[in-house]
Amino acid sequence: MLKNRIIPCLDVKNGRVVKGINFVDLKDAGNPVEQAKIYSDGGADEICFLDITASNENRDTIYDVVEKTSKKCFVPLTVGGGVRGVDDINKLLNCGADKVSINTAAVQNPEVIIESSKKFGSQCIVVAIDAKKNGNRWEVFTHGGRNNTSLDAIEFANKMEDSGAGELLVTSIDRDGTQIGYDNDLILKISSTVNIPVIASGGVGSLDHLVDGIKLGKASAVLAASIFHHGTHSIQEAKQYLDSKGIPVRI
Amino acid sequence: MNVTIVDYNSGNISSVINSFKEVAKNKVNIEVTSDLNKIKSSDKVVLPGQGSFKSCVDALNSINGLVEILNEFAVTNKKPLLGICVGLQMFADIGYEEIETKGLGWISGKVSKIDNQNNKFKLPHIGWNEISIVKESKIFKDIKNKSHMYFVHSYEFIPEDKSVISATTDYSSNIVCSVEKENIFGTQFHPEKSDKIGLQIIKNFIDL
Numbered sequence: 096m097l098k099n100r101i102i103p104c105l106d107v108k109n110g111r112v113v114k115g116i117n118f119v120d121l122k123d124a125g126n127p128v129e130q131a132k133i134y135s136d137g138g139a140d141e142i143c144f145l146d147i148t149a150s151n152e153n154r155d156t157i158y159d160v161v162e163k164t165s166k167k168c169f170v171p172l173t174v175g176g177g178v179r180g181v182d183d184i185n186k187l188l189n190c191g192a193d194k195v196s197i198n199t200a201a202v203q204n205p206e207v208i209i210e211s212s213k214k215f216g217s218q219c220i221v222v223a224i225d226a227k228k229n230g231n232r233w234e235v236f237t238h239g240g241r242n243n244t245s246l247d248a249i250e251f252a253n254k255m256e257d258s259g260a261g262e263l264l265v266t267s268i269d270r271d272g273t274q275i276g277y278d279n280d281l282i283l284k285i286s287s288t289v290n291i292p293v294i295a296s297g298g299v300g301s302l303d304h305l306v307d308g309i310k311l312g313k314a315s316a317v318l319a320a321s322i323f324h325h326g327t328h329s330i331q332e333a334k335q336y337l338d339s340k341g342i343p344v345r346i
Numbered sequence: 347m348n349v350t351i352v353d354y355n356s357g358n359i360s361s362v363i364n365s366f367k368e369v370a371k372n373k374v375n376i377e378v379t380s381d382l383n384k385i386k387s388s389d390k391v392v393l394p395g396q397g398s399f400k401s402c403v404d405a406l407n408s409i410n411g412l413v414e415i416l417n418e419f420a421v422t423n424k425k426p427l428l429g430i431c432v433g434l435q436m437f438a439d440i441g442y443e444e445i446e447t448k449g450l451g452w453i454s455g456k457v458s459k460i461d462n463q464n465n466k467f468k469l470p471h472i473g474w475n476e477i478s479i480v481k482e483s484k485i486f487k488d489i490k491n492k493s494h495m496y497f498v499h500s501y502e503f504i505p506e507d508k509s510v511i512s513a514t515t516d517y518s519s520n521i522v523c524s525v526e527k528e529n530i531f532g533t534q535f536h537p538e539k540s541d542k543i544g545l546q547i548i549k550n551f552i553d554l
Contacts (some may be wrong), residue, residue: 098474135541140474164390166364171496171539188358193539216357216397218470218498261470261498290465292472298444315468345474345494 098345099309100140100316101333102173102294103323106147110156112324113147117231119142124322134323134327135168137330142168143196143264145316146176147239158190161338165191175223175264183213188219196264197220199237202244202251205258210258217282220242221294222260224248227268228280233281240268249284263289264318274300274321282312294318302328302336311343349386349552350377355410357396362389362430365538369548382415390551391419395432396553399441399457399501402432403449413450421452423531428485428551429497433504434525443501453527455505467518469500473514477486477524477535482525483512485533485550495523495535503534527541 103110105127111124138212142164145159154177155332158295161174174187175196184195200207203220212220225240226233226248233248265285267278277295292315297309299319308317322328334344347548349370351362366376374496377384385391393416395402406412420427438449441457449457462469474494479486495515502521505511513524515535523534531551537544 096477097471097497100473105385157490165361166368169365169545170541171498172361189360190359191364192551193358193361214397216401217500218357218396218472248401262472290462290468292468315473 096343098140098343099314099337101259101330101337101344102141102143102316102318103134103139103297103330104143104145104318104320105324106145107157107160107176107323108147108322109153126162131172132326133329134168135170138334138345139170139330140246140316141149141171141173143173143175145196146174157185161187161190161192161341165216175221180207181211181214182277184215188215194219194221194261196223198223198225201255202235202237202246205254208255208258208260212261217259217261220260221262221264223264223266224253224255224285225266225268228278228281233284236268241272248281249288252285252289254293260291262292262294264294264296268297270298272321273298274275276300278309279307279311281306282314286313286315292316302333305333306337306342308339309337310340331334347390348375348377348388349390349392350379350387351392351394352411352412352416353378353380356394356402356432357553359394359396360383361536361538362392362394363433365500365545365548366552369545369552374552380409380412382411385415388553390426390428390442391416393427393429393433393492395430395434395436397432398434399435399443400447401430402436403441403447407435413461413525416450420530424552426529426551427531429530429532430510430538431499431534431536434534435501436530438503438505439532441501447526452530453505453510455503456523457501457503458500460521462518469496471500471521472498473529475517477515477523479513481509481512483524483531484554485524485526485531485547486512487550488546489543489550492539493542495533495537496539497535499525499534503532
């Protein structure tokens, strides 16, 4: 039986780990390579790096981080943030990333998804959808949650599946950093619409939130940052908790 | 000893390289090349593969003489070869991804899309799944039955002769995830991404 995945995410800025609260107010807290190794030794099913300010700043630090991490961690490594096109994807994959997550570029130029999934295979193309609730719909945001595109998140998710995305990483901007749980309505809406795996993201503050993402949101995988990063819970604790709630996990 | 990872533009092979180097330490030489002479003279060959069946077969064929050298290595000389993911799938006679494409024909069978029961199961089959070991395989030394391996694929290899199957995994149906036919080994899952257990499989192959 296929297991639900737990994916710790490390937000990286200038080669250092930070975790934003609602994408601002960053707090420096560690070396990403060491942190990733702790996670993979602890049983993380995948590791995710998000280079949060990559669009604006010194980008090359992430390549070094990815290269070093991929020599120490032998679980899948996803890297996102500031990925503009095929060249960036190629460079990250060559450094040792297994998957690349694409956000702003997927909205601005969906051809990037078509082209890159053909070139590298859908298995390494993750489209990151940052969505915010507006009335009874969700709208897609880009540039780290700063720009509203007014695109409908559900329609966009469908379009990305058709374009060749292998997975969708769905983040609720309303919930990100709040620790009150995923927007499970959003997650469910997308996971029940598309036929590719959905990774729930944004808002985890407790282990029950991970359970909800899978049970209520029907996510294939759950992503969290601060509850693992601040040592509130270990990956093993999270897995045992999910297991105790009847969710299939790799222990 | 020389282990060669065939570099034929089959997509991202850096994780395969990293994992083999990690296991080999400095005791075994890991070559990453498409040089025909180096492949020919190596002791073991790893055939990775990502992307579609067609794109991998096309990439193999685009290097003049590569398929012949691989045939000589694995079929004539019967030296150990490990195919990973699409590397395994290419052992088949034929694949149906994108368009009907001829494979290497080393293990009779076909590669077709996983039947996901009218979208009841998501594709690709991504994540950690347990393997059921159905016959003893040299690459499963010290690997417990029901170990978790990392998968990412939408197509499956269906061999004609079921006796080549060394492990299966349970998804929308029972999927062949490992084969062994004499000196030819293949895994549908990614040992290079399957944590310590995956590295053990790589070690078992290097130690053959």
